[in-house]
Amino acid sequence: MRTRQGTKKRILDAASELLQRNGYGGFSYQHIASQLGVKTAAVHYHYPSKADLGVALIRRYRANFSWWTEQLASQGTDPVARVEAFFELEARYLREGKVCPLGVVGVEHAGIPEAMRRETEVFFGQLLDWLTRTLHDGARQGVITFSGTASGKALSLLTSLQGGLQVARVGGGETFQRVLEQLRTEFGLHPQPVVRRMPAVG
Amino acid sequence: MRTRQGTKKRILDAASELLQRNGYGGFSYQHIASQLGVKTAAVHYHYPSKADLGVALIRRYRANFSWWTEQLASQGTDPVARVEAFFELEARYLREGKVCPLGVVGVEHAGIPEAMRRETEVFFGQLLDWLTRTLHDGARQGVITFSGTASGKALSLLTSLQGGLQVARVGGGETFQRVLEQLRTEFGLHPQPVVRRMPAVG
């Protein structure tokens, strides 16, 4: 029980990376097994079918996101910092050559197991709710500006980043940065150092 | 030369639909062949490798888009109508259960043949250039409003719609409509009937 404790977790780690890098159809038990230095049967032991693995994967994304938002909440961060933290989350995906799991499921939808789709649906609701609440708070406090409703903007923000990560693979990493730049501009979220750096010399 | 004229075109038609519905890894020569009522060898005759087929596919997307923009230009449509026409193009994808080819290539990037990726890069530039010019013209004429630069907004518009089509598969078709709604709001593109319907009764 201690010898190889953690194989189950290591499988999820490897699978998660492969999913976001190559897509659902783009990874196999072979890939995972060879990456962990085990045989495919060992992977099947922990996750009998690929559907089981897929569901566990999305479930963990959900748990991780819940944990992440709770961290932010317990630190009492303001709406602006929360939005920036979300941007950083996605920017990290970019650096790691990953895309959003939501996009993977969206594109390969027909080839995704039913149970995994349903789990993704919940994940999507979770993301959208949090983003909506954050924008709503930001607007109420007057620190974030945007047109339309908080939920509408939250949705277009989410899809924009998701598409941005994908398009960055085609158009280069700066492409994603430009999406971020645009979103910050719309939110009135620009690092005011420009203002602060020139404290009226005259 | 006349018996089965058009097989080559019909292959592209079937492949295009499959690509946008199931992804690149999600369709096979089998799918195409059975859909056309022929054998896989016949498909290989027209497109020896799947990479050849993939490249031809993106090339046709490019040609179609060029034709489409030229049509709009020759009709002298204004920037607002052009943006709306683009929205309609994407909305049609939604109705057909398709996503943007750009997203497919983005998600499955690692599994996409080199030549097909390069072709997609050009396609992306094409889309972005046209959208940027359209927004630029709209802003100059004062009929479209947005924050930031035309190219920045064009990019975030494109990624937003792309992500919106994908997310609609997870969250339902209304999801995409809400993205459109949000974009229209930001552009100040709302059907003013609301204003016109109440012509100051008092």
Place this chain on the structure above:
DNA sequence: GTCTATAGAGGGATAGAC
């Protein structure tokens, strides 16, 4: 231009030994 037949690789999954 389309067919039959087949090669050869990789995929998901299971049985049973250790």
Place this chain on the structure above:
DNA sequence: GTCTATCCCTCTATAGAC
């Protein structure tokens, strides 16, 4: 919990007859 061995399927691609 991990292994070997194996089954059966689908996939891309080619050769050669028609």
